[in-house]
Amino acid sequence: MKILVAIKRVVDHNVRIRVRPDGSGVETQGVRISMNPFCKHAVEAAVQLGEAGHGDEIVVVSIGPKAATDVILTALAMGAHRGILIETDTDLETLAIAKLLAKVVAEESPDIVLLGKQAVDDDSNHVGQMLAALTNRPQATFASEIKVVGQQLEVTREIDSGRETIAIPLPAIVTADLRLNTPRNAALPMVMKARSKPLAIRPVAEFGVDLTPRLTVEKISPPPERVAGKTVGSVPELAAYIAGEVSQMEAL
Amino acid sequence: MSVLIIADHDLGKLSPATARIVHAVAELGPIDVLVVGENAQNVASDAAQLAGVQKVLVAETASTTDTDLAIIETLAQSYRYVVQSAGSVGRDRMPALAARLDLMPVTDIIEILGPNRFVRPIYAGNALQTITDNQPRHILTVRASAFRAAATGNAATIETVESPTASVARLIATHRTESDTPDLSTAQIVVGGGIALGSAENFQLIERLAKKLNAAIGATRAAVDAGYAPNDWQVGQTGKIIAPDLYIAIGISGALQHLAGIQGAKKIVAINSDPEAPLVKLADAALIGDLFEIIPQLIDELDKAGVR
Ligand SMILES: Cc1cc2nc3c(=O)[nH]c(=O)nc-3n(C[C@H](O)[C@H](O)[C@H](O)COP(=O)(O)OP(=O)(O)OC[C@H]3O[C@@H](n4cnc5c(N)ncnc54)[C@H](O)[C@@H]3O)c2cc1C
Ligand SMILES: Nc1ncnc2c1ncn2[C@@H]1O[C@H](COP(=O)(O)O)[C@@H](O)[C@H]1O
Numbered sequence: 001m002k003i004l005v006a007i008k009r010v011v012d013h014n015v016r017i018r019v020r021p022d023g024s025g026v027e028t029q030g031v032r033i034s035m036n037p038f039c040k041h042a043v044e045a046a047v048q049l050g051e052a053g054h055g056d057e058i059v060v061v062s063i064g065p066k067a068a069t070d071v072i073l074t075a076l077a078m079g080a081h082r083g084i085l086i087e088t089d090t091d092l093e094t095l096a097i098a099k100l101l102a103k104v105v106a107e108e109s110p111d112i113v114l115l116g117k118q119a120v121d122d123d124s125n126h127v128g129q130m131l132a133a134l135t136n137r138p139q140a141t142f143a144s145e146i147k148v149v150g151q152q153l154e155v156t157r158e159i160d161s162g163r164e165t166i167a168i169p170l171p172a173i174v175t176a177d178l179r180l181n182t183p184r185n186a187a188l189p190m191v192m193k194a195r196s197k198p199l200a201i202r203p204v205a206e207f208g209v210d211l212t213p214r215l216t217v218e219k220i221s222p223p224p225e226r227v228a229g230k231t232v233g234s235v236p237e238l239a240a241y242i243a244g245e246v247s248q249m250e251a252l
Numbered sequence: 253m254s255v256l257i258i259a260d261h262d263l264g265k266l267s268p269a270t271a272r273i274v275h276a277v278a279e280l281g282p283i284d285v286l287v288v289g290e291n292a293q294n295v296a297s298d299a300a301q302l303a304g305v306q307k308v309l310v311a312e313t314a315s316t317t318d319t320d321l322a323i324i325e326t327l328a329q330s331y332r333y334v335v336q337s338a339g340s341v342g343r344d345r346m347p348a349l350a351a352r353l354d355l356m357p358v359t360d361i362i363e364i365l366g367p368n369r370f371v372r373p374i375y376a377g378n379a380l381q382t383i384t385d386n387q388p389r390h391i392l393t394v395r396a397s398a399f400r401a402a403a404t405g406n407a408a409t410i411e412t413v414e415s416p417t418a419s420v421a422r423l424i425a426t427h428r429t430e431s432d433t434p435d436l437s438t439a440q441i442v443v444g445g446g447i448a449l450g451s452a453e454n455f456q457l458i459e460r461l462a463k464k465l466n467a468a469i470g471a472t473r474a475a476v477d478a479g480y481a482p483n484d485w486q487v488g489q490t491g492k493i494i495a496p497d498l499y500i501a502i503g504i505s506g507a508l509q510h511l512a513g514i515q516g517a518k519k520i521v522a523i524n525s526d527p528e529a530p531l532v533k534l535a536d537a538a539l540i541g542d543l544f545e546i547i548p549q550l551i552d553e554l555d556k557a558g559v560r
Contacts, residue, residue, distance in 0.1 A: 011375075016508060019379045026379050094347070095356045122374050123489070124359060125343050130351035138420045139317060141344045144483070154424060159340040160437075160492070161262050162428040162484045166316075166421045178490060179477065214356035216384040223373070223380055223515060229535040231527070235546055238521065239553030241537045245498045245519055246465065246559055249440055 001148075001170075003046045003055045004110035006101055006131075007039035007075055009068040010121040023219035026121075035071040038116025040078075040183040042176040045146055046114050047079035047184075054148045055112075057081050061104050063097055065089050069199065076194035077186035083197065088204035092211055094122070098130035099209045105135050110171065112153070117142050117175040128175035138168040144179040254282045254306070256327060258320070258336040258345070259299050261289060266298035268438040269337040269396035274302045276399035277335050277392075280367060282306045284331070285408075288315040288323055288415070300408040308408050313415035316423070320345050322416045325352055331389070338393040338493070339437065350391040357391040358383055362398040362516075376489040376512035397437055397495035397516050429482040431469070433459075436485065439468035442496045442517075444487055447474035448503025448525075448543060455480040457547045458502060464551055466560060470494065472510050488513035503543045506531030523547070 011017060012032040020027055035043075049055045060075040062068045063086040072083035086100055105113060113135075118125035132139035140146075140155035144163065147154040156165045158177050186194070204211070232238050255277050260267035266287075274283060285299045288311045296310045311323050324345070328334050334349065336342030338360045350357035363371035368385045370392070436442065443465065445458035455475070462469045471481035473488060487494055489509040495516025502523045504510060511530070514520065522535035523543050532538040539546060 013509070017375050017378050026375060093356055095351060095354075098351055118490070120376065120489070123376065124347075126347035126350075126357065126359065129344060129347040133321075133348040133351035139344075139348065140421075142340065156427075157340075158483045160260075160484060162426065162482060164423060164427070165425040167424055168421050178473070179483065214385075214387055215358065216386065218369075218382040218384055220374075221380050221382070223377055226520075226534045227536075229522070229533050229538055231532070231538045231540060235539065235549040236553050238523075238537060238539045238546075239550055239557055242465070242498070242500070242521065242550075243554060243557040243559050246441070249497050 001055050001111040002108065003049060003058045004105065004108055004113045005039070005042050005046045005058065005060045005075065005080065006113070006115045006127065007043060007060055007062050007071050008036040008116070008119045009033055009062060009064050009071045010036045010119055013037050013120050019220055019222040023221055025220050033067070035074050036116050036119045038118055038176055038178065041178060041180045042114040042116050043075045043078050043080060044181045044183040045176055048181060049112070049146070049148065050079065059084065059108055059110065061086065061101065063088060063092065063100055063204070069201070072199060073194050074186070076197045076199070077191045078184055079190070081197060083199040085199065085201045086204050086207065087201055090211070093213050093215065094124045094126035095130060095214065096209060096211045098127050098134055100204065100207055101127065101131050102134040103207045103209065105131070112170065113173045115173070115175045117177050128173055132173040135173070137171050137173050139173045140166060140168055141175045142177045143174050144177050146174060146180070254284060254331055255280050255333040255335060256331040257283055257285045258324060258334070258342065259285050259287045259295060260337050260339055260341055261287065261292070261295040264291060264294050266295045267337070268401065268435050269339060270299065271302055271401035272396040272399045272438065273335060273337050273394050274304050275402035276364060276394050277333065278304045278402065279364070280333055284309060286311070286324065286327065288313065288320050290314050296410050300410055301404040301406050303403040303406050305406055305408040308410045309413045310410060311413050311415035314419070314423070316419040316421045317344055317348070318421060319416060319419045321348055321352065323413065324349055327413070328353060333390045333392060335392045335394060337396045339396070342393045346391055346393050353389065353391065355387050355389060355391050357393070358385050359393040361392055361394045376508055377515050378508065395493055397493050429484050433462055434466065434468045436468040436470060436487070436492050436494060439494065439496050441465050441467035441498045442470045442494050443467045443500045443502065444470035444472070444504055445475055445481065445502050446472045446504035447478060449475060449480055452480045461500070461547055461551055464554055464560065472504050501531050501535070502547065504531055505529045506534070
């Protein structure tokens, strides 16, 4: 089986971001960048499927600037076999990303496409579902467990009421949640080896996808600030505070 | 032109989120509500009572991704807006629907500024995007926690719509959390517990306090990962978004991914042994100390104060 994994380069999830005072966006210069955490779980899932004999070839694809080769190299070090960078310096909308990925799916015909459930910069949670729609493949989103059973996938999904397990036929699209696995840290020899694995860099124009944005972002602003905290000195004081809040709610 | 809202429901009950979505989009046009599900009549009559609803459409079939999409895609042609709450079902369906219609969706809306202007959080809520959507039609998900519920007392008409038969997806098992606590996403009071609880057994302390206050129960990702609490209790960037009047965070540090879920909370109480914890710094009332000593005393004090 062939597995395609889509990975995004984002501002590291531990960075406390700063909104530019002019409302034009979030400061991304000089901050730590890394692979979107959900994508790491997607790569790990692909590698584990490979180790279990379900993936002969794992291809990773990222859409972004030249610097995104870094996250591709990380995925190759984790065990993916081949990388594709679709190079663009423009921030693309999720629909455009999904259309580009659909082109890659058409070229590569993977049996399974794995994505993160969401990118921690735009927090969209769109691309996997859009890709499923565009390629007319079944989707299993928010996966916390993936099993290959014959020509089917059994996927456990994290949903609002708990979890559910569904079966979908292959080829299929799966988006990874954080409890799917524990991503490995690649050992040094794997990091070295990653550099010799094939990595194709292709300009975005090559794919003939209309990338014109559909939405206009008027501005980016910081969220309202909370007033600084106060401490109370004892349990009875805290109980009085809570009781006060509760009786206010009941009065309404 | 009008609005189609996809109802969320579970165990034959309309989810409290749907009433909030109805209220949120009331200004956008006349509202129809679609219910997809087996034995959906109760859900449909609940939806018909919501003020502002013109018509309830019912498709009597098991709700799966592809079934829902097939039904909604056909109906979508006659509406300017298709809207669902930003819960796990809406997140699963609406982006796929948008792609099928060659539209960009606007998701996780927390404020509606006009017919095509919306505010949504990015970067775990650390920035807000104001968006203009000039597309001819709008596919939206809305965060229920950011809006109040529509009133009841309406009696909208209920109509049946065609539903396709086969779905490619087959449901094998559900693992649901049995709990009689209020719905987390829309609860007025939430008691949340972190990794500091130390075990699933100890987590019952959180449940006891929640019961005392008739509150919903929340947890951090760390507590869920450790198996102290089920995944559907997780609050934060990847869990549920809550906006209670009162959030009581116990043994929770306040990582930015957790804070992403509680930005709408009106009042925050923190119980933590570390005075430097981020949650302590932003709590309206914080008590520094050992949760294992504090919670039992707190429950006694609340009893004395005659709370519920
Ligand atoms: C992509 C991504 C998404 C994430 N999404 C979420 C999410 O949706 N929700 C979420 O919660 N997290 C999420 N996380 C995890 C998050 O970063 C934190 O790791 C997590 O919130 C920490 O949980 P905690 O507060 O329980 O644990 P800790 O950070 O370890 O904090 C425990 C706290 O308990 C206090 N404490 C210890 N002992 C006691 C005691 N006896 N009495 C009182 N206080 C005590 C400590 O002082 C400390 O402040 C995400 C992480 C990533 C990378
Ligand atoms: N620029 C990109 N390049 C490759 N994959 C992407 C890109 N953007 C999003 N994805 C994939 O889609 C998932 C969901 O992203 P999003 O819909 O933006 O939240 C990510 O976890 C990635 O797997």
